[in-house]
Each structure stands twice: as structure tokens, then as C-alpha cells.
Amino acid sequence: MPMLSLSNxxxxxLGIMLAKILAVFVVVILIVAYATWLExxxxxxMQARLGPMxxxxxxxxxxxxxxxxxxxxxxxxxxxxxxxxxxxxxMMILVPAFITVAVIPFGPDIVIGGYQVPMQIADLNVGIxxxxxxxxxxxxxxxxxxxxxxxxxxxxxxxxxxAQMISYELAAGLxxxxxxxxxxxLSLRGIVAAQMTPLWGVIDFLPNWYIFSQPLAxxxxxxxxxxxxNRTPFDxxxxxxxxxxxxxxxxxxxxxxxxxxxxxxNMVVLSAIATTLFLGGWHGPFPGAIxxxxxxxxxxxxxxWLRATFPRVRYDQLMxxxxxxxxxxxxxxxxxxxxxxxLQQ
Amino acid sequence: MFKAFAxxxxxxxxxxxxxxxxxVQYPHVKLKPxxxxxxxxxxxxxHDREKCVACYLCPTVCPAKCITVESAExxxxxxxxxxxxxxxxxxxxxxxxxxxxxxxxxEMTGAYELANYRRSDFVFTKERLLK
Numbered sequence: 001m002p003m004l005s006l007s008n009x010x011x012x013x014l015g016i017m018l019a020k021i022l023a024v025f026v027v028v029i030l031i032v033a034y035a036t037w038l039e040x041x042x043x044x045x046m047q048a049r050l051g052p053m054x055x056x057x058x059x060x061x062x063x064x065x066x067x068x069x070x071x072x073x074x075x076x077x078x079x080x081x082x083x084x085x086x087x088x089x090x091m092m093i094l095v096p097a098f099i100t101v102a103v104i105p106f107g108p109d110i111v112i113g114g115y116q117v118p119m120q121i122a123d124l125n126v127g128i129x130x131x132x133x134x135x136x137x138x139x140x141x142x143x144x145x146x147x148x149x150x151x152x153x154x155x156x157x158x159x160x161x162x163a164q165m166i167s168y169e170l171a172a173g174l175x176x177x178x179x180x181x182x183x184x185x186l187s188l189r190g191i192v193a194a195q196m197t198p199l200w201g202v203i204d205f206l207p208n209w210y211i212f213s214q215p216l217a218x219x220x221x222x223x224x225x226x227x228x229x230n231r232t233p234f235d236x237x238x239x240x241x242x243x244x245x246x247x248x249x250x251x252x253x254x255x256x257x258x259x260x261x262x263x264x265x266n267m268v269v270l271s272a273i274a275t276t277l278f279l280g281g282w283h284g285p286f287p288g289a290i291x292x293x294x295x296x297x298x299x300x301x302x303x304x305w306l307r308a309t310f311p312r313v314r315y316d317q318l319m320x321x322x323x324x325x326x327x328x329x330x331x332x333x334x335x336x337x338x339x340x341x342x343l344q345q
Numbered sequence: 346m347f348k349a350f351a352x353x354x355x356x357x358x359x360x361x362x363x364x365x366x367x368x369v370q371y372p373h374v375k376l377k378p379x380x381x382x383x384x385x386x387x388x389x390x391x392h393d394r395e396k397c398v399a400c401y402l403c404p405t406v407c408p409a410k411c412i413t414v415e416s417a418e419x420x421x422x423x424x425x426x427x428x429x430x431x432x433x434x435x436x437x438x439x440x441x442x443x444x445x446x447x448x449x450x451x452e453m454t455g456a457y458e459l460a461n462y463r464r465s466d467f468v469f470t471k472e473r474l475l476k
Contacts, residue, residue: 045361050368309357310350 004115012113020121021102028101031296032264033063039304046308067257075253078150085148090251090258093141096134097265103127104272105189105281107288119288120189127188128180131273132173135228138266139165142230142237142247145259149250157246160315161230161237167322168227168234174330175220178337179210179277192281209280216333218278222299224326225274227318229266231303233310236318271299378455383438385456386431388474389449394419395475396450399426403442403451411435412442429471433459 006013037052037059044051052059077086107119124130139162146158180186183194191210199206200213211218227234238246248259275281275295284291313321359365369376378384389396399416411434417427443451461467 042361045366046357048360048365048367050366050370053370305354305357309353 001111001114001116004112004117009113009115012115016112016117017121020119024101024106024121025098027293028098028265028268031268031300032261033067035264035267035300036066036260037063038300039307042301042304043308046305070257070260071254073253075255076250078250080150081250082148082150085144086250087255089141089145089148090255090262091141092144093138094258094262094265096137096141097262097269100131100134100269101272103130103188104269104276104292105192106292107282118189119282123187123189126186127191128176128186128277132169135165135172136169138229138262139169141262145251146237146247149247151250153243153245153249154247157237157243157249160243161247164230164234164236164318164322165228167319168224168326171322171326171330172221172224172228174327174334175217175224176277177330177334178214178217181334181337181341182210182213188276188281192276192283195280196283207280207283209278209283211278214278214333214337216329217337218274220326220330220333221278222274224322224330225270226303226306227322229263229270231263231267232307233312234318235312236315241312267300267303268296271296271303274299378457380455382455382457383440383453385433385454385459386436386442386469386474387452387454387476388429388471389452390475394425395429395471396448397426397429397446398448398450399424399429400447402445402447406441406445408439408441409435409437426471429474431469431474433467433469434464 002008004013004016040062041051041059052062055061055065077083102121103124105118105120105123109116109118111117142161142165143158146154146156146161149155179191183191185191185194195207195209197208199208206212230237236246237243238248243249248256251259272292275292279295280291282288282292284294286294399414401414401416404410404412404414411432413428413430413432414426415428416424419425438453440453443453459467
């Protein structure tokens with residue numbers, strides 16, 4: 001059966017593409033909105049509170065109320081700020097967060113009109129590199145926001161963010177090198193397919209998810225990933241108790257909401273990437289997309305759980321961990337994996 | 346190190362389980378204060394009038410100077426407070442007035458929701474205190 005492409009059925013391709021983009025975008029936005037609710041609820045309960053209870057049943061309408069409130073707030077641009085970068089920064093941070101989702105496969109291929117349709121917006125043959133590139137772009141938004149605000153707290157937040165994201169991007173990127181050494185492909189579709197075989201080709205009852213062959217890489221990727229998206233306990237760029245609100249101190253109204261959405265979108269994307277690379281993506285006991293949604297939910301819960309548990313690390317601890325612990329570990333993991341792969345051939 | 350991480354995570358997880366919340370959903374659920382709670386004052390009524398004999402001990406002992414009393418005599422020749430007002434904006438709820446009262450004509454109730462819209466509404470007259 002031929003794969004649906006722009007050349008063999010342009011109109012159908014276009015229609016299905018738009019439908020897929022819309023579906024994925026809506027789902028991600030919904031997850032982002034309700035992640036804020038989940039975070040407030042979970043952290044509330046972990047701190048012996050209840051979290052939002054008044055807006056809707058158990059506060060279920062809270063994200064909508066928050067969104068409306070932020071939307072109707074006065075949009076303040078500080079008089080000493082550089083206007084263009086100030087307006088550009090929230091977009092520059094949100095866009096890379098959202099477009100990364102394009103390469104995440106979320107279900108098995110389906111057949112429409114005699115063509116095979118992949119449940120993925122774009123199957124790039126350099127999928128992982130694309131993800132790393134977009135993660136690298138995310139830092140520009142934060143740095144621009146910090147610098148253009150013309151405020152000391154914002155600037156400090158921006159500087160911290162750039163230092164932190166650059167350090168941890170390296171370790172995160174190196175941690176997943178071992179995955180595509182095993183899968184022998186950079187395409188996320190290919191990586192998911194490679195994880196559907198029995199574990200190490202011999203154990204029938206377990207799938208060949210790379211968390212089993214690469215537990216260290218998985219742990220490194222999750223930890224460095226959390227650091228890269230500036231989540232607690234690595235939330236130094238917005239460290240509330242030190243830097244007011246870090247790079248988004250001077251932002252208000254919808255611009256602030258964009259930063260907020262970007263933070264949660266980054267969490268969703270990180271969960272989706274970790275799921276795809278190490279936990280078999282959409283592969284699992286349930287039909288298609290439910291698997292990946294469940295796994296993403298578990299990751300989100302884990303991130304929130306971490307936030308409720310651990311205090312923020314110090315700046316020197318952060319740098320020490322990034323360069324002297326995670327980076328050597330990631331490199332060592334690559335060497336060991338390379339040797340094992342070479343010996344097996 | 347990892348043991349400590351796991352311990353911390355387990356503590357927060359345990360607290361998340363149902364039954365650990367200490368929140369009272371205030372406007373829907375209200376805590377009942379103990380009997381000794383010092384809330385809004387109440388003038389204790391006797392058969393046909395208030396017990397108060399307008400002896401001026403409570404405004405004398407009041408450290409916040411929030412009680413206004415003016416005495417008068419009724420037809421039977423008994424002293425009674427013609428005016429008895431407590432300004433709740435000045436009151437510090439110390440309870441000295443209740444302690445000082447020789448005829449136990451004044452007590453403190455559990456009412457603690459005393460918010461109001463106008464300053465004049467905080468001055469409780471005799472009629473309101475008798476309720």
C-alpha cells in the first residue's frame with residue numbers, strides 16, 4: 001500500500017495534514033491548560049491543601065478562568081524596554097515549544113482512501129536533530145525577554161537561563177545519542193518501530209523499550225531535560241524567591257500567559273520525547289494514542305511531584321552537576337554503548 | 346543521595362493521598378469555635394429587660410475605650426442603661442468587660458463574622474447586643 005504523500009494525492013494529503021495539525025495542536029493546548037490545573041491540585045494535596053475548588057467541580061474550570069483573566073489584563077510594556085524584542089520574546093519561546101510536537105508519532109498508521117497515513121505530522125529523517133535544534137531555539141526567547149525588559153532581575157534570569165540551557169542541552173543531546181546508535185535511525189517513527197520487537201530479540205513478554213537497554217541514558221535525559229526546560233528543582237531563571245519572576249518579571253497580560261504556556265508546553269514536549277525515545281512511544285497495551293497520552297500524563301505527574309518535593313539547586317551546584325557529572329556520564333554511556341554495539345556486529 | 350530523594354518523594358506522595366488535607370472550605374463549611382471563644386458581645390436579657398444595671402464597670406475597665414453607657418431610672422426605680430453601645434472597630438476582644446460585670450449581664454458569643462460595609466454598622470447598639 002502506498003504511503004500518502006503530496007505527489008500521489010495532493011488534496012487528500014493537504015486535508016489530512018491540516019486535520020492532524022489541528023488535532024495535535026488542540027490536544028497539546030488542552031494538556032497545557034489542564035496541566036496547570038493538575039499542578040495546582042497535586043501540589044495542593046501534597047501540601048495538605050485542596051487546590052482550586054470554587055471554579056467548577058473541584059476547580060475544573062480554573063484554567064479557563066485564568067486564561068480569561070490574563071486575556072483581559074492590561075498589557076504593560078515598560079517605557080525603558082526595547083519594544084520589538086520585548087514583544088517578540090514570548091512568541092520566540094512558545095513557537096519552538098509547540099512545533100517540536102510535529103515529529104512525535106502518536107499512533108499506528110491508518111488507511112484512508114487506499115493510502116497509508118502515518119499518525120505523525122511530519123516524519124523527518126533527522127527527527128531527533130530537529131528536536132534538539134528546536135530546544136536550542138527556545139533559549140533565545142528567554143534571553144531576549146530578559147535582556148529587552150531592561151530590568152536587573154530579568155537580565156539575571158536571562159543570563160542564568162542561557163548558561164543553564166546551553167550546559168544541559170549538551171548533556172541531554174549526548175544522552176540520547178546512544179538511543180539512535182541502537183535504533184540506527186534518527187527518525188522517531190523508526191525509533192518507535194525499533195522498540196516494538198521483543199526485548200533484546202529474545203525476551204517475548206517485554207517490548208524492546210530503550211529504557212531497559214539504556215536506563216542511564218533515560219535517567220540522564222529526564223534530569224537534564226527538566227533542567228533544560230527550567231522546571232523545579234532547576235528553575236533558577238525564574239527563581240521566585242531570588243529574582244522576583246526572573247526573565248518574565250516585566251511581562252503582564254497575554255504575553256505573560258505565553259511564557260506560562262511555553263513552560264507547560266515544554267513539559268509536554270519533553271514528556272512526549274522521553275516517551276518516544278525510551279518508553280516505546282505509542283506502543284503499549286491500549287489502542288494507539290491512548291498509550292502515549294498515558295505515558296505523557298505519568299511524566300507530567302512526575303514533574304509536578306518533583307516540584308512539590310525538592311528545593312531549588314544553587315547556581316554553582318547546577319553548573320557542577322551539568323559539566324562534571326552529567327556530561328561525563330553521558331559520554332561514558334556513549335562509549336560503552338558503542339563498544340557493545342560494535343562487539344555484537 | 347538517591348535514598349534521600351526517594352524518601353522525600355514518598356513523603357510528598359503520602360501526603361497527597363486522600364484524608365491528609367486540613368483545609369476547611371470556609372464559606373461552605375464553618376468551624377464552630379470553642380465555648381471560651383471571645384467573639385461578638387451579647388447583653389443577657391432578664392424577664393422583661395436586660396440584666397445590666399448600668400454600673401459603669403465595663404467602660405471603666407475597657408482598655409480600648411469602646412463601650413459607651415448612659416444610665417437612667419425606669420418606673421420601678423431600677424437603674425438601667427438608656428444607651429449601651431460597643432464600637433466593634435475599637436474593641437480588642439479582651440473580655441475584661443465580661444469579667445468586670447458584677448451581675449453577669451454581658452457575655453461573649455462565638456460569632457466571628459463581623460465584616461460590614463459602613464463604619465456606623467460596627468457600632469452595636471443595645472438592641473443589636475440583646476439579640
